[in-house]
Amino acid sequence: MITNLLSVFADEDMDRPIKSVPGMETFLRCRDLPSFYRAKEINHPIFEFVNTPTLYSIRATAHILNTFDDIEAPVLWHLRSYWPNLYTIGPLTALLNTLRSGSTKFTSSLPVASNASLYAEDRSCMTWLDQQPEKSVVYVSFGSLAMVSREQWLEIWYGLVNSSHRFLWVRRQDSLLAMDGEESQIPADLVEATEQRGYTVDWAPQEEVLNHPAVGGFFTHSGWNSTLESMVAGVPMVCWPHLADQQINSRYVSEVWKIGMDIKDNCNRETVEKLIREMMGDKREELMKSTMKVAEMARKSVSRDGSSYRNFEALLEFIRKSC
Template structure:
């Protein structure tokens, strides 16, 4: 969202970035966003409450509490802000998973554009879920779920490799195990998480346009399917690369490597460590900003990395594991380096890095694509299961580890496959996709063209609002 806001600000649009009080405090604590956006005269930050207590963890495991609180608490606050705004608001770009923004916009008669921060592949699956249910390919025959897996009923077994044939464009490779984690329920009529993602995606049919952080060369077959339902789509990604490309041609003072949109304190000591390592010798390990590990999982990854004999840089957030601080010293190893948070884009672009062991979040996936880094995908929840399938099976940019238990032997073998045995194979495919990403955001590329179209679309809304 911040990357998109800066791209629009660069074009001369007046942008108000509305964030929760909690998130904005985190940004101010760990980033330079205030100084960075001060160079855009038409830009301003505003905040509203998300309705949660200050000590609420706001974690992925308590996602529904966050959505419920925002829907009930933030909805009236947003309406008041729009009504009382001194500067006329001609367009709202809303996170597409918060459909209640459409209701508020309808009340105050302001057009809405949805921005979905997941990939086109997962968006399309969410959109097609009603048809999957009608075809009786869902719900799953399960009794309960855990964060990273499922527990099957004793009397019936589910074939997790069963193909899902009712998502157009994915009939030949999308398996039950590849569906988003919200689909891992035995009763789709009562599970609130399942209903949320399905219903909110359907509500995007009501908006003025749809923005996706992807590029045509990466997801064109799926984008073609989405366009059968949505006539006005703007594919303008990868946003972080698009922003960097346009900043180079402007007079702004942003330092690409020093800037951050992180909710965690960046430890830049890892860059000095990487500077001392041979080219493409380090595998970078990070499971994102939300996922947590059990102690058993952490130790299996640690043993697998150590036994692979490869160098590794591992991000272990302060909240990744309860009691981690007492164990951090025991995890130190001569070939490895551990930090609480890393400047990921800079790390992935470093000459010493040769692979990425990732949770397959969409931002991490795109950042790896842009940097030309092959991936080992260990998805945790949400859209990550879909992304990992596309990385491994469709785009051939790495290995999908979700088919395996978290085991040190599996980790060791996959790290060696990625970094040694199949290295040339993956380097060839990742280099090709990285070049296509760069081409897309350059002058004449599809993403660059679509961003220009989006900017003109918003300006036209402004003209129409003034005419009224």
């Protein structure tokens, strides 16, 4: 399959449908495949990095996935033909909250969860959110790995400002690819507009932000953790994926679950402005119907009678019997 995909990316339309992935035949395109498929050579190191653990995974006694049955049933059905002992126990953070709530028999044996953040959180953004109207803020974060050029950074910034919506933007200090002195050369109109409607931090307590009443939308890189956290919080998304699974995640968000919109390779200021306006305005009612439905499924999955909760119990029993 990789050889065929390489020849596709060399010459053909990135919007050509891909029909060979079970469970994804109706919506997958070339541009939705993981970013490593865009390499031009079969001996590219990234293929070895991905293929080796994939082949070894078949030998495992059991598999644990951070997802829940209701949103990925067709694909999970195919995976279980290879991995019979497959345990879907996600969204993990939501399941942990359930287990720590005092309503389950597992609570006493669980350690107190530590802060899993990769960076120091700037909690001043929560104070700023407290001062904003309900569902008025677009939360913007591209995760812990994405690097953005100065040109792309400005395009996004202009798109946010031109949308006329309030925004909270997480901009890691190490995320900007800029020459010395370029970062400080910011157009005055962007600075002024941000002072009026925006707030920026190096890092934020994301789960708390997404569940804050002032947040009405999420402009995201479509990392799986961020996608799940947005699902549980019931917040619609505008997706700008960068690498690995993010490409497919964003396609699912827009075309399968209908809980957001997918930018992919066209992230200019006009597109950012348009999709944020749609997420926060014209298409909001339509998006929220699907978003709240998915949120309900996610929360139910980790409840005492939910599929992920039951799968977690089954996983513990499997481990006990295997010891």
